[in-house]
Structures are given as structure tokens and as C-alpha cells.
Amino acid sequence: VLARGAVRGAVSDLAWLQAMLDVEAALARAQACRADAFDAGAIGRAAAGSGNPVVPIVRALTVAVGDPAGRYVHLGATSQDVMDSAAMLVASRALGPLLADVAGATDAAASLAAGHRGSRMAGRTLLQHALPVTFGLVAAVWLNGLDRASARLREVRRSGLAAQLGGAAGTLASLGQDGIAVAGVFADELGLPEPALPWHVERTRIAELAGALGSAAGAIAKPARDVVLLAQTDVGEVREGTRGGDSSTLPQKRNPIAAVCAIACADRAPGLVATLLSAMSHEHQRAAGSWHAEWRPFADLLSAVGSAAAWLRDCLTHLEIDAERMRSNLALTGGLVLAERVTAALAPTLGRLAAHDAVEAAAREAIASGRGFADVLSEQADVASRLSREEIDRLLDPAGYLGSADVFVERALEAHRALAGEAP
Amino acid sequence: VLARGAVRGAVSDLAWLQAMLDVEAALARAQACRADAFDAGAIGRAAAGSGNPVVPIVRALTVAVGDPAGRYVHLGATSQDVMDSAAMLVASRALGPLLADVAGATDAAASLAAGHRGSRMAGRTLLQHALPVTFGLVAAVWLNGLDRASARLREVRRSGLAAQLGGAAGTLASLGQDGIAVAGVFADELGLPEPALPWHVERTRIAELAGALGSAAGAIAKPARDVVLLAQTDVGEVREGTRGGDSSTLPQKRNPIAAVCAIACADRAPGLVATLLSAMSHEHQRAAGSWHAEWRPFADLLSAVGSAAAWLRDCLTHLEIDAERMRSNLALTGGLVLAERVTAALAPTLGRLAAHDAVEAAAREAIASGRGFADVLSEQADVASRLSREEIDRLLDPAGYLGSADVFVERALEAHRALAGEAP
């Protein structure tokens, strides 16, 4: 139900059928194979009998093309050649919309990073206010993760996919002297690289794609999780733009539906990756189960990560930022979030340990009494003798304690521009 | 493609839709809800907008029943009540055919166990001939695993499923004073147990079902794996009955397709179980992603294990046993498979260590020279002075070294009869 975006069409049953037909077509150089003309349901039912969908497809295709072309249908190939090559076509076609949605999400993250360098907010560690950060930096970290995941997926698309043609035992024996030549033309016809050798029982290509998709799922889940946390009623720093998904019985809620769905889709990835990795040790020249076990998780993984990307793009593109609320939340602890800075300012003259103790004592009193941290600090003799109230106020101003946040934002944007500038 | 058996219908999109309607019907006491009358595709598309399929269903159902019944549609419930209760209905309905297929497989295993107590074969450890066993014992171990898995699944079906009704935050507040009473009637209408409290964010029920299905997958994969190994061309001790799945280009092959597909389906279970377990820590009163992440793996797990059971039933029901080949394979090592027994016979008079050394030396020579183990043994002075050739031949007869194999077969059959005799 949560499948979303163009990736759905790219991994549907019909898309698989078309990919298998394309493989047969490339093989037979018959060019007229359209999945719509075949009965996917009937082929699926027949597949359940023979344990693999290629047998009924070959039969249907042979009938469809008639003689004399029919005699070349499936010639030299084994069922696995068709399924494996079709899987690569499906992956190649699904990665298009998937990468487009990731790119949409990264562009949105880049806009947020560029536009919110000055939006100071509480940096939270273990969900506790720790130090000031900017929302620009938060978005820059999202951006960098998505860009890295995207770069790896592009690399896998470029060099990890490959046609598969080996015949029944990976020797291309039935093609006689022509094996190598046919394999080359076959790969060209499919628009896929020709592998050095058949990979029917050498599954690192599947594993590499799975690993890249699993990593992308995590890179997508990170910003989605942050959005859900920042959108809490109790925090209110961001909000997904109005959409149909708001609760109808609870009109006060602004559910971050897109982020929630992105998380839900991404959370399915690790189990699917594990299943694909577990299936790698194929027996001899064709696996007795491990190969068949790949089909569904392979498509599901593309679909889950593609949908997660589409949801995240939606989420980030329409994200509303409440910079005012960020500022007021940052002030919630009355300056305590700058305690580290005061300690550092006192250390050279008071000594590191004594500085720490003095600040900690002031912090505890401020928390216990509910009074302002600056007030408590300025009443402490050790502190007051070293720092004027003005200096204390300056130290407790978050604007002056953002370290290299801006540099990091700039670096993330630069890396993004560089990546976006590359050939796809 | 490999989905098989009646379980497919029980977890289909239409089955989910019907289950959700049944839940709404139980809630509204409207009795006329048939999934066929609704447009599953349209509801699915609308679901992708709101992040959950219940909203469009409620809308469609309210229109369908008209006034005044319409005002009771969904009253008091939240979307998750409908999805969770529907999930339990789907599970309950899928466990029927699933358990029937497991029962079919266990009955077939019981027949094999009962009928092959005398079919001696090589017991293999680390895939090496180790000691004689009987095929009856092999099948008894399969049987026992399947029976244990089945018993646990029945227990989960009996006591682990439950209706879910809690309203928006698990308090049933919108039902006022009637909450508890309505929840009881609601559960009765669904034919599901009433839980002590709402479990919308307490997911041990999902986890228990997942665990039981994961265990069943392993219990199914074990005999399937053994069948594949015993059916190897090089072993040839069993063979799946003729079916449409034989290779058409390689007519000499007798592919154990049903076993292969059972393995393929079962191998998907561990990753799906992990995903469901990972999704257990729901935030507050409704999870932001973990709940949504459950839907697909929940159905997929029922489908995968149900299909695996159907394939295994098929496999075991038509399994052909070649007891002659078992016997000849057992003789392959020329009696070496009984070396342990000869050692034990020599130990009391020769000493344990010396006996071991003498037998090991004879074994190595037999292997190196290719001569019969009995011949080599009877030429060794230490041995010949203690054991006559007749005694040696008797010791090397596998029929006399089967230990408690028959007792174990009997116990497995007894446990099976006891389990089968229980109420479902």
C-alpha cells in the first residue's frame, strides 16, 4: 500500500514479464515482444507448476512469433539466463526513477541547508539539548548522506549490472564456436555490460546492488526520523506541508505522513538485504533454492527503497520550517546549553577541574531553582571574579558558539554540486 | 511466482480488503460487507495518499451502507484498530490452509517413517558416510520437526491472536462507558479472543506468530534440503514423482522441483521475521513507521511459509524411495562405515587406544589400496587373534548396528498420532 513513485511500475509483475521478453528478444533478435500481448496471470500459474516462469514464457513466445523465427527463441539459453538478465534489466529500469527521487530529495535538502544557515536550534544528543547547531547544518548532514548513497547506487548501476548468458551449465556449449560472440551481441542488445564470465552462481552483483540499496535506505531513514522528531507537538520545529493525510477525527494533528511512510519503507530493507546475502552460496552450476529465493526480495528491495525515496522527496520538498520555534526551544534551558563554553572560558585562569566543578554546580542550582543560568553564574564568586555579567551573557549567546557549522554546510553543498554535475 | 497452495488466496490483497471490511462490519454490525463490491485498486491508490488504507475504506463503506447505518461505521475505532484486527483475521484464515498443508506433509513423512524402518542407508555427517541409519529414522526426524512446528503454530492460533480495539489512543474514550462492553462484542463478532488490553503498541502477538512461522520454515526446509541431497544424480536414493517441471532440454534430469521451491520459500522467512521483530518498539500510543513497516512482511511471511508447506507436502506425498540404491551406497565404503563398531569390539581385550589405532590403520590401508575393509582387518595380527573372519563379517553388517533407530521411529509416530488426535 505504501509503494510510491515511478519505481512501482518498474518492478511490477508486468515489468518483470516485459524484461524477460526483452531478454528473449535480445537473444532471438525478434523485436516484437510486448508484455501486454501476453497473459501474465496464466504465465504465473504455469510457473507455479514448473518452479520458474521462463518455461511458460518461452512456450508462449514461440507460439507468438511462429516459424521460422520461433526456432531461435531461447536458443542457447537456460531459464536462469533469462531470469538473471531480466533481473538486471528490472534493476536498471527501477534505478532510474529511484535515483530521480533521491535526487529530488537531495535537492530539497540542499535548499534547506543553504537557506537555514542562520536558523539556530538546539543540537540534541541522546535526545537531550546539548549544544547549539543550525538547521542548515542538520540539513547538510542529511544531504551528505543522501549524496553518498546516491553516488554508490550510480556506481553500481554503471559497473555492477551485467547481462547473463551461459547456457545450462555456464559453458555456452550449445552455441558451439559462437558462444562468446553471441554473448557479446546479446549484452549489447540489452544495453547491459558483458561480464567476464557467466555469473549464474557468482552472486556478488546481486549482493553489491543489495548493499547499495540497504545503505540508501538508511540514508533516507535518517532525515525522515529527524523530521518525525522535530515535528512532535512538543517540539514543533518543522511540519510537513498540508496534504490529504491529516487525521480527520483529530483535526489538531499535523501528521508527518510522508516521513512516517519513508521510515516504514526503509525499515523493510535490512531484512531483504540479509535474505539476498544469505542466498549467495549457490550450489555447483545452479542453486537448488537459493536462486529462486532471490526473486521476490530483489524486487521488493527495489520497490521498498524506491518508495522510501519518493516519500522522502515529498516530505522534504514541502517541509515547513519554524525558525522562531527553533530559537525559543533553544532558549528552553536558559543558557544551560552553553555550559561547555563557560567552562572553557574559565579553565585558563581557574584551572580545568575547578572550572568544571563551578559550572556544574551552577547548572545544578539553575535546574533545581528554575532560575536563569546567567543569574546563578554571576552570583558565584569564582565565576564573578573572572567574568563580568556582560561576558557571561555573551558566552551564553548561541550565535557565537556554532563552531564550523557554516564550513560544513558549504562543503556539503559543494559536494552536492560536484555530484550533480557528473554524468548520470 | 512460487506462491502455492490455498494460502495464496488467504493473504491476497482481496483477502486483506475483506478482512478489513469484516472488522468494520463487526464494529458496525452491518453484515453486508463483501470485498468484491469494492474497488481494491482505487482503495490502494487512495491509501498511498493518506499513508493507510483504512481511511478510503471507511469512506467507501459509509457510502455503501447509506443512512442511518452509515453513522455507526468505524464508530469508536481508529485506523489501526481496523488494520490490526484485520491482520489477525488474515492470519487466522491463512493458518487454516497452512496447517492443512503442514499436516499433509507430516502424514506423508509418517508414512515414510512407518514404511521404511528396514530401509538401511548411510547416515551422513558433514556429508560423509558415518554410520548406518534407516530411511525410516530419517523420515521420523523430519516428522518430529514438522509436528513440533505445527503444535506451536496451533498454540499461537489458539491463544496468540486477538481482536484489537482501543480508539485513537488506546483508551476507548469515544465509546464512553460502553468501551469495555463494545470491545467484548466486537471480539466475539470477529471470532477472535478479547485481549486484556489493547495491543496497538504492544507487539508480542505479532512477534510470537512470526517466531512460530520462522521455526516452521526451518522445519520445512530440513526435509526439503535432505530430499535435494538424496536426489543428487550421484546419490539417487530418492526422487520426486514425475511432474511437469522436468527439464525439457535436459531430458535425463529428474529435478526435485517441489523440494527446491520449498527451500526457496522457506529461505525468505528469517529476513521477514527479523523485520517484524525490528519493528516492535512502537513509539507512545501509535508508531511512526514501525507499524506501517509490518504490513507487507506480515503477509509475505504467511505466504512464504504457507507456500513452503504446500511445496513440501507435494514433495513428500510423491516421493519415490530407492531402497536398493540406499543399500548399495551404504556398501560403497566396503564396511568402513562400521569402523566404530569394530573398535568397540576390540577395546575390552586390546585396550581402547590400541583398538582405535589398529582399526584406523586398517581403514587407511583399505582406502589407500581400494581393498575390502574385512580383508584388511583379518590380515592384521592384533585383530585376527581376537576376531574370526565370521565375527568381522558380522560386525561389518549394518543391520546389526542400528541402535535405537526403531524406538525413535516408534516414538515419532506415537507423538504424531497424539498430536493428530488433538482438537485442531
Place this chain on the structure above:
Amino acid sequence: VLARGAVRGAVSDLAWLQAMLDVEAALARAQACRADAFDAGAIGRAAAGSGNPVVPIVRALTVAVGDPAGRYVHLGATSQDVMDSAAMLVASRALGPLLADVAGATDAAASLAAGHRGSRMAGRTLLQHALPVTFGLVAAVWLNGLDRASARLREVRRSGLAAQLGGAAGTLASLGQDGIAVAGVFADELGLPEPALPWHVERTRIAELAGALGSAAGAIAKPARDVVLLAQTDVGEVREGTRGGDSSTLPQKRNPIAAVCAIACADRAPGLVATLLSAMSHEHQRAAGSWHAEWRPFADLLSAVGSAAAWLRDCLTHLEIDAERMRSNLALTGGLVLAERVTAALAPTLGRLAAHDAVEAAAREAIASGRGFADVLSEQADVASRLSREEIDRLLDPAGYLGSADVFVERALEAHRALAGEAP
């Protein structure tokens, strides 16, 4: 580093060694086997040579007991009998402290549930304020999950563990006529149930324990996750009691360390469960890898879940509740959290749809203008003509909209008392 509680000792290398010696002792009726007397390091190194630690243990033990007892060491057993039985002993011994820590956590949850029936707070769905609940109900849901997980673990401890004795191929052949009798005494000596048949290649016992531990991990992670969320600086409704783990450089932080560590330990469970489930299809009479793959995840899973339980017990036992903050947070939305109730009150006279629209409009205006919901409502003609300001104020009082929360708390406490009253 995060391993915690008595479970650590129960699954340590030394504990494994002792368990293996206990198994050999039970087998040989030699009673003087203490792991301390053996060199665990040397045995570990020798194990890496032979692929299993039993061979060097048997050698060391035979030397240790001398003659004539030495000749009975390991008699009739195979390495896997020792490892499998030792694994069951380790599990049995680890489940003691693990269940004690779960019991400690449940008792703490029960106290919280009983003591906070009146502590009203915002119920949060998708992390948005939805409806009022009580902290008593929140704790009751935690309690119920932990109690269910605990009950299942106890059940597995009672009926799922078993001794394992089968000899090299599961027939007990080397024990001749005495096999069954020895197996019975062996199990008695170990204090473990005797199984109907050897389970060396029938791993549902491992899977059932894994499933129960995986479910327990989820039941532990749920309250831990809630604590982390409720302890956020921005929420501040709970706080872990002071402990050494507070941040030293950021003195204002009250890190919920115990909850964080509980989550960290629990999050390792699903992957470990998946590994154990994936390893279930053992080949023939001894697996070539799957058995060996179980050892580490089996111990790790007990350790991870046991540590998670110890951390959670620690967390809940010292949890400080800020009921005042709960109340003020609940008031954050100015009554909007009761919007559903106002709609229901208007529906009979205004009509369901019109009531919904009127309340939604008021809610949106209250949010947009920042004014109180009651004020906005009482200015709306449709509403004001039906509800007096007093009635509106009464409807917006969370105390009157808690539904069956109290009943659920009582049910959870009752179930807890019943479970605690059972024999261990």
C-alpha cells in the same frame, strides 16, 4: 561493553566450558569436573584446529580423571551431543538471571502503573498529541508486554529445552541395547527433559528459544524507547534517577543511559534470531556449517536480551515521573487534544459531518491565531447555540475523557499478579 547483569557470567566462555564438562560428567557419572581446573584458552586454540571444542575437552578430561573412569569419558556420545546439551544448560542457566531481571522490570512497571492512574498526560500518535491518557496506562501497556514475553520464555524454559544424546548418527548404536536407558539417565543427571528423539538435526528447540528471546527484546525495547522520548529536554515528563553516566562536559544533560543501553542491546536481537533461523536446515545426520554457525549467535542472543533486561530493570526501578510536566504538556494545545470529544457532543444535534466541519474549522483557527480552543469554539454560532461555555470547558477537561484507561490498568495488574503467582 554493554553486557550487563548476571546473565554475563551465565554465557561467558567459562560458563560454556563448565556446561560442556557438566555434560561429559553426566555422561560418565564422573562428578569432579570443574571448569576452573581446565585451560579455556588452550582448549579454544585447539578447537580452532579441529573445528569444534569438544575434541580437546574430551582429551583434557580423559587425562584429568585418569583410569579407570577415563574409559567412560564421552562413551557413546558424539561432539554434537556435548555441544547441544551444553547449549541447553547454558540457556537454562542464563534464563534464570534473565527472567529475574525481566521480573524486576515488570515489578517496577507494575508500581508505575498502580501509582500513576491519575497522572494524566498527552497520548501521542505518530508523535503528535492525540487524546489524553494516563501514565498509569502507559506503564500498564509496558507491563503487559513484558509479562507476555516473560510467560513465553518461562514456557520455553519449561518445555522447550532438552538433553541431546544420539551418538554419531542419531541412533545411539554404540550403546547397544542400553541406548534408551542411558539417554534417560543422562537427561536426569543434567536436570533437562529427555526428548522423544535426538534433535541434532531438528532445530525447532533452538528456533523456539530464539523466537521467544526476540519477542522479549521487542517487549523490552518498547518501554525503553518511550522513556527516551518522554525524557527529551523538550518533553521532560520522565527522567532516569541520577547515576554515574551523566555527561561530564555537558552538565545540564540528564542522559537516559539505561534506556539507551537497553535499546542498543535489544536492537541486536532480530539479526541474531534471523541467523539462528537461517541455520535450521541441517544436512542429513549432521550439518556442514549450519550447526557451527549457531554457537556464537546463540550465546550472543542470550547475552544481548539478558543485558537489555538488566538495563531496563535499572531504568524503570529508578524512573522519576514529573506528573506536573505531564499535565502542562497536555495543556500545550489549549484543549485541541479534546477536539474529538467536542465533535461527538455536537454530532447528535448538528449532524456528524457538520459537527466535524465546525470543530475542524475552530481547530484550524485556534492553531492559526494562537487563541484558546474554548474561546474560538464559543464564538462559533453553530457551536454556541448547542453548547454553553461551561459545557465546552467541561468537554475540554481531559479528566473526563480517559475512557477505560483505569480498567485496562487494573487488568494489566491482575494479569501480572496471576503470572507472578505461578510456579517459576
Place this chain on the structure above:
Amino acid sequence: VLARGAVRGAVSDLAWLQAMLDVEAALARAQACRADAFDAGAIGRAAAGSGNPVVPIVRALTVAVGDPAGRYVHLGATSQDVMDSAAMLVASRALGPLLADVAGATDAAASLAAGHRGSRMAGRTLLQHALPVTFGLVAAVWLNGLDRASARLREVRRSGLAAQLGGAAGTLASLGQDGIAVAGVFADELGLPEPALPWHVERTRIAELAGALGSAAGAIAKPARDVVLLAQTDVGEVREGTRGGDSSTLPQKRNPIAAVCAIACADRAPGLVATLLSAMSHEHQRAAGSWHAEWRPFADLLSAVGSAAAWLRDCLTHLEIDAERMRSNLALTGGLVLAERVTAALAPTLGRLAAHDAVEAAAREAIASGRGFADVLSEQADVASRLSREEIDRLLDPAGYLGSADVFVERALEAHRALAGEAP
């Protein structure tokens, strides 16, 4: 127990401690930090109190270096900076021996591929004899998978690792204007690349390493699984060289211990990868559990895959090939394994379908009667009129039906040489 090879030392507790000290040293430019001088046990116990091992290390290190250097210990860093950078050092140091063992395994596979181009054997699909292959090709496919996995691991080592320094919230605020410069020097000191931005909550680096290790585990498991299958008593085509691990009670067995242990270690990888991927969505500026959940599986994954590589290297380096047995097994089906070729030879004159039917009929009769396939074929009119007995015998000679096997072997060797020639 199965941990093996130099990787063990590289991921031990002591190795972690040293790595953390190295990180602190790089930070403080203190060069005298040796893990041996610290009490790993005491630090571990203190870590369990504070939820992370860095706090006690910093305390011990500050004491150890004394004044004035002590004041620079940990300056500017947060605990996670130390743990994350140490994890990268551990990975970097573990990848050395791990890649060396993979390289040893690939070299052994290359030797087998080069030396056995002429060793014809049965190609097996679904574990059934399908078509002839050569053992050289089998080893070439192993080689190619290992080389691809190795190349990816090298790439991750080269570009995926990075130092981590961000301070408490990722801004380097406590280092004032020096943050960026210190971060650069810090990375140089560690010999790790400097990342564009802190990655404390951006975990694609962890995921990429995990993915590469998971893929390597599968590439290792594949040849190990094949060795176990080829070493079966019933097949006997390969055998691990004599070693201490042979069964002592069953002297006839030649257990493929190294292959078994390689499988056992590799089978742990998918679950560990899934755990690391599941932990990717870190909350805000420091995760509340997900980060802590990484530590153990990160080390376990390096250890498991490194051990698997060491076992496989051992296995392949000492693998004994029985080319004679390969030949005799290939002849087991009396030429049926060449049925596809006879069909192809008949098709041009008899028609494709009729050829298929004729050959299938002959195959079935040969199987049923136990007679030679050539004999049966030459008695069939349709066949005999087209093929002489000599031609039939030639067609049934496996030596002539190996297709492009040799080309593929050559390609794999070439790719291996190219990869080996690259800089490490």
C-alpha cells in the same frame, strides 16, 4: 571458537582499546599510548556504568600522561569521536589480514583454475548432472567471485573509511576558529582520510563496509559449499588435505573441516549486516541506542568474514583433486549428460520438436532399462537414419562439448592478474 587467522588479533578487545588510545593520542599529539599499560577489564567494567568505554579511558589516560599534557587529552572531542575513529582504525587494521587471506584463497583458486582446464566433470544444476564442465571452470568462477569481493573491499578501504571529529554536536564549537585545521591534522595523524563533514549521525560509511563484507562472505561461502558437496563420500571428487580435524571415532571420514568452518563463519554475516543497516537512522546529533548497537556487530562482522577467509584459504590451498573420479562420475549416466547435444545435432534434419521427442524417448528408455544411451539411440530409426554409431559416440564424448569453458578460465585468470597487479 571458529575465529581464525590474524584478523582475530585485529578486532580483539585489546585491539579496540589500542585504537581508542591511538585516537586520543592523535588528538593530543601524545605519542606514548600503549594499550598494554591500561587495564582493559577495569575499563570495560567502568564502561558498563557510563554506557560507553571512552569516559573511563579518558580518565585513565589523563592520569597516565600527567600535567601539562593531560589538559589536552580529549580536548575538543566527544566520546563518539573517539569510538567512531577507533572503529575506522580497527576496520583498517582488520582489513589487512582479511584481504591477505582472501588473496591467499584467490591465488589457490587461480592455481586450481589454471591446472584443471582439462579435468572434465559433471556440471550439476539443482544437484543433477546437466552438462559437462571442467574443474578449471568451476575454480575460475570461485576465483572471479573472490576477486570481485576483494576489489570492492579494497575500494571501501581506500575511500570509505574516514576519521571522525565533530565535538559534542558536530560543530567543533569547542575548538573555536581552529576546528577545521585540527580536524585535518587529526585525520593525518590517524592515517585516515578527512571527511567533508562529521559523519557521527551519517552512517553510510558503516553501511558500505558492512555491504562489502556481506558480499565477501557470500563469495567465500560459494566455493566452501561446493567443496563440501564435491567431497561427499558419494561424490569423492575433492578432499581437504590431511589435518588434525579428522574424526577420531570414525577413521574412514575425511571431513572437509576448513570448508565447513568457512561456511559457518560466513553464514553469520547476513544477520550482522542487517543489524548494522537497521541501526542507520541515528536521531538528531547523537543516536539514543542505534550507535551503541553498532559496536559489537561491527567487530563481529570483521571477525566472522576474516575468519571465513582464513578457513577458505586453508581449504583451497590444500585441496586435493581426484580428476579420475570426476571422469568416472561424469560417465555415471552413460552419456545422458550429452542429450542436449544429440538433440541439437538432429534438429536441422528432423525438426526441433521431433528431435527433442526422439531424444527424450531414448533417454527415458535408457534410464528405465539401465542400458547405454548410445545403444538405445542407435536402435531408434529416426536417429539411426541420421547419425552413424560413430557420430553418436562422438556426440556423447564430453570433451567435445565444453563450449567456451576455456575462454572463461582464461578471462578469470586475466582479471585476477590485473587485480593482483594493482596497488593494494
